[in-house]
Amino acid sequence: MTSACAIRLNSALTPEQKALFQSPDQIRNVLATARTIAIVGLSAEPQKASHFVASYLQDAGYRIVPVNPRGGVILGETVYGDLAKIPFAVDVVDVFRPSPEVDALAVAAIQIGAKVLWQQLRINNIPAATHAREAGLASIVDACIKMEHGRYSGGLHTVGMNTELVTARRPRFAGSAF
Amino acid sequence: MLHAGHVPDAETGARAVPIHQTTSYVFHDTQHAAHLFELKQYGNIYSRISNPTTAAFEERVASLENGTGALAVASGMAAQLTTFITLLSPGDEIVASSHLYGGSVTQLTHTLKKLSLKVHFVDPTRLENWEQAITPRTRLLYGEIIGNPRGSILDVEPLAKLGNAHRIPLVVDATFATPYLCRPIDWGATIVVHSATKFIGGHGNSLGGVIVDSGKFDFSSFATLAAPSDAYHGLRFHDTFAHYAFLMKARVETVRDTGACISPMNSFLLIQGLETLSVRMERHVRNALLVAKFLDEHPKVAWVSYAGLPAHPDHTLAKKYLPLGPGAVFTFGLLAPTPADAREKGKQLIERLQLFSHLANVGDARSLVIHPASTTHQQLSDEELVRAEVSPEMVRLSVGLETSEDLLWDLDQALEGIP
Numbered sequence: 001m002t003s004a005c006a007i008r009l010n011s012a013l014t015p016e017q018k019a020l021f022q023s024p025d026q027i028r029n030v031l032a033t034a035r036t037i038a039i040v041g042l043s044a045e046p047q048k049a050s051h052f053v054a055s056y057l058q059d060a061g062y063r064i065v066p067v068n069p070r071g072g073v074i075l076g077e078t079v080y081g082d083l084a085k086i087p088f089a090v091d092v093v094d095v096f097r098p099s100p101e102v103d104a105l106a107v108a109a110i111q112i113g114a115k116v117l118w119q120q121l122r123i124n125n126i127p128a129a130t131h132a133r134e135a136g137l138a139s140i141v142d143a144c145i146k147m148e149h150g151r152y153s154g155g156l157h158t159v160g161m162n163t164e165l166v167t168a169r170r171p172r173f174a175g176s177a178f
Numbered sequence: 179m180l181h182a183g184h185v186p187d188a189e190t191g192a193r194a195v196p197i198h199q200t201t202s203y204v205f206h207d208t209q210h211a212a213h214l215f216e217l218k219q220y221g222n223i224y225s226r227i228s229n230p231t232t233a234a235f236e237e238r239v240a241s242l243e244n245g246t247g248a249l250a251v252a253s254g255m256a257a258q259l260t261t262f263i264t265l266l267s268p269g270d271e272i273v274a275s276s277h278l279y280g281g282s283v284t285q286l287t288h289t290l291k292k293l294s295l296k297v298h299f300v301d302p303t304r305l306e307n308w309e310q311a312i313t314p315r316t317r318l319l320y321g322e323i324i325g326n327p328r329g330s331i332l333d334v335e336p337l338a339k340l341g342n343a344h345r346i347p348l349v350v351d352a353t354f355a356t357p358y359l360c361r362p363i364d365w366g367a368t369i370v371v372h373s374a375t376k377f378i379g380g381h382g383n384s385l386g387g388v389i390v391d392s393g394k395f396d397f398s399s400f401a402t403l404a405a406p407s408d409a410y411h412g413l414r415f416h417d418t419f420a421h422y423a424f425l426m427k428a429r430v431e432t433v434r435d436t437g438a439c440i441s442p443m444n445s446f447l448l449i450q451g452l453e454t455l456s457v458r459m460e461r462h463v464r465n466a467l468l469v470a471k472f473l474d475e476h477p478k479v480a481w482v483s484y485a486g487l488p489a490h491p492d493h494t495l496a497k498k499y500l501p502l503g504p505g506a507v508f509t510f511g512l513l514a515p516t517p518a519d520a521r522e523k524g525k526q527l528i529e530r531l532q533l534f535s536h537l538a539n540v541g542d543a544r545s546l547v548i549h550p551a552s553t554t555h556q557q558l559s560d561e562e563l564v565r566a567e568v569s570p571e572m573v574r575l576s577v578g579l580e581t582s583e584d585l586l587w588d589l590d591q592a593l594e595g596i597p
Binding site: 046047048049052055056059121122156159160161162166167168171 | 181182183185186187188191209210213216217218219220221222228230232233236237240241245246247248249250393394406411412413414417418420421422425426429
């Protein structure tokens, strides 16, 4: 698919903010190139949204890295107390924490050399997002990484959701989502 | 109407949406199966819950309505009931327009009563009627954008604002409008339901219904969506699926459990209808206006109730919400000294028509005619008939796609033969 319709629905961002922080091209590039995704605020509780997202990302082939102060193991992966303690490189820092906490997380994401700061749906810290963006990171705000993956991989479509993708192009091969 | 919701198949390149006539879908492995059942993966399990052909229909309607997603079901009645069951808990109340299809009135009055849901019907034309009927238990406002059969127009914008002020979602049936003539979500409605059997399918061959959610309403105060679900191991749909919560719950709980699913073949036929929706609706409303004007000027006709005519009390609202025309279903009555005579003459007219099919449906490519008081609204009491403004002499037309001269000829010859 080569179409790149703007994501218009269900976001609190202004059109200008959407252009910066919800660009479909950028989101697709992130999903296509990222391999390791640190999930800050990942819950061990299987019915929490963060757990749904982490489990989904694992099924989609990404390595998830749980980050929360409680430690232990979630979904087979060691939990780290904070981003700085992760002993290997991560591509994406995916945030499931309240907006005021994102300022510090943006600083930490830059420090560990992450390529992407992703604030989940309803998490909306524009100054932190701008900071990350100015430091050269891809910066996504107020969007769910699972929904966005589902939008381009066809999953959202199977449950009747409006992916806002309109194209008459035939995909090169099955599964060429991004 | 032609592209949304369907990407050409990578394997075959099939241009038309394929008919996936299958009950079930093979899992990759046991973990894939488990994750699908836990809703942790998107994907098909069983066609009662989702189907690829139906998904194309759903996403296309969602796109046309400017909604966040859609769920197709067995019929328009199933669309309504699925919406009510998904959102409401026993003891909750609905405030509904009294200008509804007769079957909807019976569903709301009698079937919902069995679920301990209470409905207050109001004359929809005055906003204060809605406001006065709202109680602390009110959880839903319901109306038809073009009321069946009188063709009154629901003033959606202030009603949606009233709902928002009370944190109550407005559900609008837009069957008679289709998204081509009006998109209620753009005027503030939360959820839109359709009997897709009518103009969306457009050929009178398939039953189907569809529910579209705007994704904009905050359902955090609705126990049905926000509280842990006993049917899904304590899953909180609102927390986990955000703006998809209502549609996800409607799909994986309500329709899973009621079985009110649509067949893939019907979804395919409804998709065929959507592909020509714009050209058909243009013809429908053009023919409807010509027929309404013809009847309005005919000496044997007492009244015509079509909001496309300037004399109709809702003509201004029709121009606001339905600028291309207020649909193609409307009613009229014949001139007679008494109501009984008028009713008798209405029956004679129906008997004499040659091109209008006498049947209980609307939104067919062919023109249709019926006598509501003895058919579609027959289960209503006299009091309910008055409230729905269904008079004994009323004749309802659904104007089709025939050449307009043929339709006017048919009405002319039928009227000619009535004493």
